[in-house]
Amino acid sequence: MEEPGQIKRALLDASAGAISGGISRTVTSPLDVIKIRFQVQLEPTSSWALLRGDLSGSSKYTGMSQATKDILREEGLPGFWRGNVPALLMVMPYTAIQFAVLHKLKTFASGSSKTVDHLSISPYLSYISGGLAGCAATVGSYPFDLLRTILASQGEPKVLHLTDAIMFFSALTAVHSVVYPTMRSALFDIISTRGFRGLYAGLSPTLVEIVPYAGLQFGTYDTFKRWAMTWNWSRSFNTSSTTDHSLSSFQLFICGLAAGTCAKLVCHPLDVVKKRFQIEGLQRHPKYGARVDHRAYKNMFDALQRILQSEGWHGLYKGIVPSTIKAAPAGAVTFVAYEFTSDWLESILS
Numbered sequence: 378m379e380e381p382g383q384i385k386r387a388l389l390d391a392s393a394g395a396i397s398g399g400i401s402r403t404v405t406s407p408l409d410v411i412k413i414r415f416q417v418q419l420e421p422t423s424s425w426a427l428l429r430g431d432l433s434g435s436s437k438y439t440g441m442s443q444a445t446k447d448i449l450r451e452e453g454l455p456g457f458w459r460g461n462v463p464a465l466l467m468v469m470p471y472t473a474i475q476f477a478v479l480h481k482l483k484t485f486a487s488g489s490s491k492t493v494d495h496l497s498i499s500p501y502l503s504y505i506s507g508g509l510a511g512c513a514a515t516v517g518s519y520p521f522d523l524l525r526t527i528l529a530s531q532g533e534p535k536v537l538h539l540t541d542a543i544m545f546f547s548a549l550t551a552v553h554s555v556v557y558p559t560m561r562s563a564l565f566d567i568i569s570t571r572g573f574r575g576l577y578a579g580l581s582p583t584l585v586e587i588v589p590y591a592g593l594q595f596g597t598y599d600t601f602k603r604w605a606m607t608w609n610w611s612r613s614f615n616t617s618s619t620t621d622h623s624l625s626s627f628q629l630f631i632c633g634l635a636a637g638t639c640a641k642l643v644c645h646p647l648d649v650v651k652k653r654f655q656i657e658g659l660q661r662h663p664k665y666g667a668r669v670d671h672r673a674y675k676n677m678f679d680a681l682q683r684i685l686q687s688e689g690w691h692g693l694y695k696g697i698v699p700s701t702i703k704a705a706p707a708g709a710v711t712f713v714a715y716e717f718t719s720d721w722l723e724s725i726l727s
Contacts, residue, residue: 402469407445414529514587641700
């Protein structure tokens with residue numbers, strides 16, 4: 378059994394992680410919804426289609442600005458927070474587990490539970506610790522990620538015109554499926570049709586994605602923090618100043634911004650594959666584009682190959698613009714909120 382101090386530290390890290398994750402997810406939800414709509418759209422998006430010269434009028438979303446206007450007009454402001462409840466239920470335990478496991482691994486690697494001592498460990502151990510923490514957090518919170526993706530991707534117009542209603546009813550009758558109005562309806566239908574395994578659809582590409590993503594995010598964050606602290610030290614040394622070398626909130630924000638951007642740019646294709654697995658066989662309103670057929674992909678590698686064949690390399694980077702725009706502030710907000718919340722909780726509990 379762990380010592381009380383270790384248990385308190387784990388609870389502190391988990392609480393700080395949950396709070397920071399909840400704040401970050403709520404703030405960036407609109408960008409996440411737009412990103413998911415692009416990722417699950419089988420039709421081309423304008424930026425790539427224009428380059429190829431094959432832009433058709435069948436694409437539902439053709440750019441960030443157009444997608445924002447369409448969602449606002451058709452679904453109202455709440456449309457930008459579709460799936461935010463399961464997203465919060467996913468991200469809060471995810472970040473809680475992630476930061477608690479990460480701190481434990483870094484404590485083991487450095488031989489000290491003090492956060493400041495964790496920067497002294499090898500950069501390689503920072504990347505490995507981040508990847509392992511991401512794996513543990515993913516397995517623990519994945520069903521909520523699945524539900525969030527389904528609710529955010531399907532779309533639900535505020536008012537159905539007669540022609541839309543006829544199309545919608547015909548589509549639903551043909552596939553014997555529904556557009557889920559709530560998280561509960563989605564949960565029970567997935568369990569009844571796919572079993573509990575259905576709640577982990579797309580887990581394999583997610584785990585393959587999360588190792589490099591979490592590793593890069595936490596590893597580069599620690600690296601940028603080291604660089605910033607070295608810069609603070611050299612500046613104070615050159616000016617003979619005795620000021621504190623600790624990082625300012627702005628510097629922490631920039632470090633988180635850079636870490637989130639680097640990780641997302643490298644791992645985005647695997648995120649696209651994950652989203653396709655999560656929504657395959659599920660009905661969407663016809664006006665939101667083609668649906669991904671049930672068992673459209675045999676496995677992760679088959680999905681990558683099929684997307685490359687039918688949509689080209691750009692298909693693996695659908696939604697990269699809103700994804701990067703979202704990942705940068707999301708990473709920054711998460712890290713800054715975690716640092717401040719952790720310090721605040723530590724001052725209260727100590």
